[in-house]
Amino acid sequence: MADQTNEEKNGSHIRHIDWCGFFYLPVPRYFIVLNNKGIIMKLMKLVVLIVVLGLVFSSHLYAKTAIIVANFGTTVPEAVTSIDNITSRIKLAFPDTEVKVVFTSNIIRSVWEKRSKNPQEWIDKGISEQIIFTKNLLSTFGELKSLGFKDIIVQPTHLFHMEQYYDLTQYVNAVRSIKTIRDKWKPFNKIALGRPALGTVGDIYPYNEDLKKAVATFANDAALAKKKNAALIYMGHGNELWSAGIYTELQHMMRQTYPDIKTFVGCVEGFPGIDDVVKGLNHSTPKGGNVLLKPLMIVAGDHATNDMAGAEDDSWKSILTRSGFKVEVILQGLGSNNQFADLFIDHIKDAAKASGIDL
Numbered sequence: 001m002a003d004q005t006n007e008e009k010n011g012s013h014i015r016h017i018d019w020c021g022f023f024y025l026p027v028p029r030y031f032i033v034l035n036n037k038g039i040i041m042k043l044m045k046l047v048v049l050i051v052v053l054g055l056v057f058s059s060h061l062y063a064k065t066a067i068i069v070a071n072f073g074t075t076v077p078e079a080v081t082s083i084d085n086i087t088s089r090i091k092l093a094f095p096d097t098e099v100k101v102v103f104t105s106n107i108i109r110s111v112w113e114k115r116s117k118n119p120q121e122w123i124d125k126g127i128s129e130q131i132i133f134t135k136n137l138l139s140t141f142g143e144l145k146s147l148g149f150k151d152i153i154v155q156p157t158h159l160f161h162m163e164q165y166y167d168l169t170q171y172v173n174a175v176r177s178i179k180t181i182r183d184k185w186k187p188f189n190k191i192a193l194g195r196p197a198l199g200t201v202g203d204i205y206p207y208n209e210d211l212k213k214a215v216a217t218f219a220n221d222a223a224l225a226k227k228k229n230a231a232l233i234y235m236g237h238g239n240e241l242w243s244a245g246i247y248t249e250l251q252h253m254m255r256q257t258y259p260d261i262k263t264f265v266g267c268v269e270g271f272p273g274i275d276d277v278v279k280g281l282n283h284s285t286p287k288g289g290n291v292l293l294k295p296l297m298i299v300a301g302d303h304a305t306n307d308m309a310g311a312e313d314d315s316w317k318s319i320l321t322r323s324g325f326k327v328e329v330i331l332q333g334l335g336s337n338n339q340f341a342d343l344f345i346d347h348i349k350d351a352a353k354a355s356g357i358d359l
Contacts, residue, residue: 065151065357066098066144067348070137072157072164073103074301075111077122080131082299082335086157086344087130093345094359098149101130102140104168109134137171145187151357155194155348157298157335160207162242165196192355194347197340198246205350210343211246215253217339221294222258230290230328231262233277235308235316237297238267247272247296265296266316268307274316278323287324293317299333 069090071083083101091099103109115122116132123129135143137154144152154172158165176191198214199207225232232254238244247265254263262284266277285291293316295304308316309329320327334340352359 064098064147064149065153065359066100066149067094068100068102068137068140068144068152068154069344070102070104070154070156070158070168071298073105073108073112073134074299075108076299076301076305077125077127079299079301079304079333080127082333083131083157084128085338086298086335086341089338089341090155090345090348093342094348097359098144098147100140100144101134102137103134104137104164106136109136137168138175141175141187150189151192151355152188152190153192153194153348153351153355153357153359155344155351156196157344158196159236159296159298159334160196160198160246161200162244163239165200166242169193190355190357192351192357194344194351197334197343197347198250204354207246211249211253213343213346214340215250215257217337217343218254219258220337221292222254222261222263225261225263225292226258228290228292228328230292231264231281231285231325233281233291233293233316233320234263234265234296235274235293235304236265236267236295237303238270238273240270242270244270244272250296267296268303274319277316278319281320281323281325285325289325291320291325291327292330293320293327294330295333297333298335300331301333304331304333 067090069083069087071086074080074083087099087101103112112132112134119129119132122132141152154168156165156168158168172191172193175188178187180186195205195210197210199205199210201207221232234250236244236247238247244267247267251263251265254261254265262281264277264280266272266274281289281291293308295308297304306312306315309331310317312318317327317329349359351357
């Protein structure tokens with residue numbers, strides 16, 4: 001007992017425990033005797049938990065996910081509301097996911113870059129900072145990389161698989177193709193690309209099904225045309241480098257779905273044009289008949305305000321008026337139609353599922 005007492009007085013009751021050879025921990029002997037097993041088990045569980053969490057947060061099991069909403073863009077301030085509506089509904093659908101907005105048009109971005117020199121002017125007009133300071137796709141990829149995002153879904157707001165979507169695909173594939181010797185140095189784990197509103201090529205998601213879903217979102221347009229006893233005309237963009245046959249198919253499906261309404265779909269560039277629309281109207285609508293004219297575009301931007309509804313002699317409104325029809329213009333982009341905007345939400349979900357990205 002005397003020896004024990006002296007030992008305790010001298011502090012020699014302190015023992016150093018070797019924890020697996022990594023470090024020594026001084027612990028009183030009586031503490032070890034009474035609590036050794038319980039303390040060791042608790043500490044070992046804590047160590048295991050820390051190790052597991054470290055592996056999870058540094059591996060593919062845990063990856064910050066972001067959505068990039070890729071728009072062609074617009075310089076018309078009043079038209080931005082359609083883009084904002086799509087973006088806000090995507091954010092609402094995926095509240096825990098970062099959502100970025102980009103404009104793919106170099107010309108449109110350059111206009112907003114100049115406007116961003118005096119941002120308050122545009123903020124006072126109701127334009128959000130995500131529009132004022134919009135970036136291109138590659139810059140946004142870089143920003144997300146620096147912020148630690150590893151899984152990216154790029155969702156275009158294009159109408160169909162034409163020139164713009166083709167180019168976007170090449171950009172996405174280029175970033176996706178980056179390979180490194182060690183996987184951990186790859187800029188991203190997974191990159192998914194959603195399809196346009198009216199679908200894309202291939203048999204994974206048949207475009208006819210996407211077309212049907214899109215046509216269903218035009219029910220209010222058809223109802224308004226019926227109420228006004230009017231023909232319904234949509235003006236799409238089109239292009240001269242890619243077949244615009246989707247417009248003819250859309251027109252056909254609209255007439256099948258809403259047989260009481262004479263629907264015509266034309267485009268600014270390529271076939272069918274305004275001359276083709278007028279010919280069709282002359283066969284089905286009497287002179288002096290009513291016509292509803294709407295843009296088949298995400299935004300009611302420059303094409304809609306000028307090429308479609310402008311006062312110039314070559315605008316669609318002027319041509320239709322000279323042809324003897326009473327024209328009512330509705331300057332509203334498809335992005336302002338909630339049902340149409342939600343098509344992109346479904347396409348994001350499909351892209352995420354196909355790529356194994358959790359949302």
